[in-house]
Amino acid sequence: MQNLILLEDEIVLRQELAEFLTDTGYQVDAAASLAEFQRIYDPAVHRIAVIDLTLPDGDGMVLIRQLRQQGHKLGIVVLTARRTTPDKIAGLDEGADYYLTKTADLDELAATLTALRRRLGEPEATGRWVLEMAPRRLQPPGFQAIALSQQDVTVLSTLMAEPGKIISRQEIVHALGEDFMVYDQRRLDTQMRRLRRKAEQATGLALPVNTARNAGYRFYAEAEIRD
Secondary structure, eight states: OEEEEEEOOOHHHHHHHHHHHHHHTEEEEEESSHHHHHHHOOTTTOOEEEEOSEETTEEHHHHHHHHHHTTOOOEEEEEESOOSHHHHHHHHHHTOSEEEETTSOHHHHHHHHHHHHHHTTOOOOOSEEEEETTTTEEEOTTSOOEEOOHHHHHHHHHHHTSTTSEEEHHHHHHHTTOOTTTOOHHHHHHHHHHHHHHHHHHHSSOOSEEEETTTEEEEOSEEEEEO
């Protein structure tokens, strides 16, 4: 499980992000201030940081600059309310790998972290992912099979039937036997987070599913479905 440090001073948002990131498969340490971040951060443990900029005891931009000057090989994602182009340019110039505003949805954050892990050289599975329908298992290349629920199987079979193609939320919900007009979209988001977490915990690898914001999901690896 990947270790991540989160810096966010708003308590409700910090709790929501920590819960989401934990569900996505990260081991999360959360800080509410620059001082707390400095106490918690361990370069030997934390590979990724999600950092807010406007903090009660200073500016997160200064922290990013210090981390880069000290030579820490840390993947940094800024998540902030500052949304102007000059703010974004400044954040990237100071050393952030990605710059997101707080209008971004959680799936966009998850996809950004996956992209960052690839940039950092995190291992990725190469080869075919096999979904076994009857025994309800997902076989990642090079790893033991992962046990799945029936809903997991339904979602994955819908995505893996057409790898590389964006499958709409409506198609997935229909495959689940639900009425899209009354279906709570948060249930699907939770389903995808749990699937990602299962793959992460079982293999240390990211499930090869991209989020298409406000559209659906795409299984981007080689896939096979067996009865």
